[in-house]
Amino acid sequence: MAPLFYIFAVLAILAALSVVLQRTPVYSALSLIVVLCSLAVVYLLLGAEFLAVIQVIIYAGAIMVLFVLVIMLLNARQETPSDRSRLARWLGAPLLLVFLGELLFAVWERFPAATTRAAALPDAGPRAVGALLFRSYVLPFEVTSILILVAVLGAVVLAKKRL
Amino acid sequence: MIPTHYYLFLGAALFTIGVVGVLTRRNIIVILMSIELILNAVNINLVAFSRYFQAVDGQVFAIFVITDAAAEAAVGLGLIIALFRNKETVNADEIDLLKW
16 A cells, blocks of 8 residues: 555656646646546545545546636647746745745654554545535535535626626 | 655645746646645645544545635636636736736
């Protein structure tokens, strides 16, 4: 099980780098699909089967189709890098590494390897997730449905030429 | 068994890459995709802690985050289409109407 995690974690990070570094938006979108699918495997290793399935169906399926559709629609070509700031290149990259190191150090300090609890979740199937979602979290669930409604209305209003 | 902090490391790395994408790219669509990377980093942390604390609540929150990502993508892409219709560009640095 352990090699599977390392393989897909490295794959996710490489594909994420590819999302950021590719100059053509379609390649970025395809790399993002690789990231999402390898994260689905990571969720499986964490014992979150339902979330893994949701990740593939909703994220890699529905949301990414929307992205690719808009890229095709707007005919977004290769982007030319802007050479506006030299300072950003020489100062930004080291500061970024400092930021990442700080994050990793904070995690490392709070979670020494010894305190890790071993067992996977006893019951985290769709049944357990659904029971929690529709009992304890039923109000946030309903509020989310209103959010989706507003998002649909907003998208229509924004994208339509004239109402 | 993979210890929990390895998952948190993965989340931190993805978050940082997402931040780089938001800050350095010019194409608004790629900026939105980098935001999706950041949201996924959050999801990894939620699910990892869900296992750490032996509680399913983290997974429910991750589902909420995915729902919000869907709403954000719909509205964001609608905004991009509206912008493209008015300005004929998808580069973030060319949309500078409010810049002095």
